[in-house]
Amino acid sequence: MTIRRRPTINDVAAEVGVAASTVSRAFTVPGRVNPRTRQQILEAAERLGYVPNPAARAMGSGRTDTVALLVPDITNPFFSGIIKGAERAVGAAGKTLVLGDTEESPAVEARLLERLGPAVDGFVLAAPRLPDADVRRAATRNRVVLVNRVVPDVACVVADYESATRQVVDHLASLGHRELVFLAGPAESWSGAQRWAGLETAARARRMLATRLGPYAPTLDGGPAAAEAAIASGASAVVCHNDMLAIGVMRRLADRGVRVPEEVSVVGFDDIFGADFCHPPLTTLAERTQEAGAAAIEVLLHRSGTPTVIAPTELKIRASSGPAA
Amino acid sequence: MTIRRRPTINDVAAEVGVAASTVSRAFTVPGRVNPRTRQQILEAAERLGYVPNPAARAMGSGRTDTVALLVPDITNPFFSGIIKGAERAVGAAGKTLVLGDTEESPAVEARLLERLGPAVDGFVLAAPRLPDADVRRAATRNRVVLVNRVVPDVACVVADYESATRQVVDHLASLGHRELVFLAGPAESWSGAQRWAGLETAARARRMLATRLGPYAPTLDGGPAAAEAAIASGASAVVCHNDMLAIGVMRRLADRGVRVPEEVSVVGFDDIFGADFCHPPLTTLAERTQEAGAAAIEVLLHRSGTPTVIAPTELKIRASSGPAA
């Protein structure tokens, strides 16, 4: 199909015989234009197929009515909840949400920030991979709210990792496990660091032995290597950086003939789609991702200052964890 | 943090002592500016933290170097492949990809099209929910490529549903099934219609009885109702609109004590993340989603006219299908 020029505000103005500014007002401050004039304008716009150009609008006014949400991996079901929550909140505010997938790459993340920056009112950065300095820099050019990452002076909403890790350790302890290994994700992962720190503290309080192995890729593909290491460690309980890794680990354990949970208990983080129908169903720490996504948008849109919102967490006990052998 | 004004091309021009147009050229047509001048400009830009504003750029030039990919449900793992494929192709072309989730809503889809239209060079619409007329209209304002949807005169890449459905029917027939029920998705779904049409044709050729039930929501939540209907039908094989529904159906069957595949075989479409580790692992028709996503971008960026690309499909046989009872 051949692409036609979009009609502009001037086309509408000419059609009706008014000034462009009047057309502009008809759309932006309806109260300040004669109802009859407005009616004519709206009709002409409809007839011509005119739609305000948000980019041009933004240049003059500075507002875009659009916010961007950047996630490291759109494939990871963990971020789906955040996206859905953000969508709800953005929709309720009458704004538009655009999504960006940073592909776990700081470079891509920076590019997106740069590219989208002038076109949006603000960013929600879910578990950003960028160094603190870059996050802070982005925050000087746009409003920024982080999810599951803390950078001084930048607003954020984070899961309650302290409670989360305590729940995990208490659960394992109550099943009689005396030691656990943590199969770590990427070294740069802020949430990974929080999880390990929490586990270690909670384990010490329980007089359990906690060991960290890794890093491993936080994906299914990270599973085999992590599983081998876990087997070699001889621990009766393994806690994985996230569910993707945990599922990958369980697969490998199955391949190796190691029974879960009879010989090894496996626990994940995130409660992703699939965690309850994988085999065996995965015990995992659920974050309130939808709430977190919505909260982040709330903060971005309405709150000033640099608030920190703590989102509650909940341990979902399923069949992948059981009594120590 | 307090938001600071972005430096503009004028700030850089003033800093270096050249005209704004020279700065512009330094970024857009490097060949047509003195290497030394250019060097100074680049340094000044770096120093001031100047980054070209893509929106402003687009207003003057019409090009944005950005393309948008709209999917009905970012949560649905089926679209992840398309997204990943599109990302790869867009990255290779040095452009930027933004994502939009239409939330299965034609209204949201229209809004996104409208909002993003002036800000992008083109759209890839994956399985759009919009009526043909609206899709065509969008295609008069932007370049548009469809995935798994056909609208006359609009470029598209579609899965080979004819082969796909034949593979499914042949598989079931070879297992001794004499009839199948198709648990349909949304009535408006183009791909759903293709799937049913193909199944019906293939079944007739095999002298199998094919019945359609539904529509059901193409989600886990659609499962219970669909499963009840499937049980009531007494068929030994059910083919589901997609994997999400299939997994939902299998869950319900399990709850109802119906064994899969001993009593009922279940087949899905999409081969989503989770299809191979749900219980039992799901037999499903895999589309080459990454290739489809990449192909769509190729067409959008490079090809003119209104090509139709047919993507191959492959039946993944797993444990959810077995011999007829």
Next chain:
DNA sequence: TTGAAAGCGCTAACAA
């Protein structure tokens, strides 16, 4: 190789 100037589509004073 560079600068001046017009214009992209729209908003926002300022007058009238």
Next chain:
DNA sequence: TTGTTAGCGCTTTCAA
């Protein structure tokens, strides 16, 4: 209530 006039940040003629 409406029109006029500047911009917003950038690209793109057209001249020099």
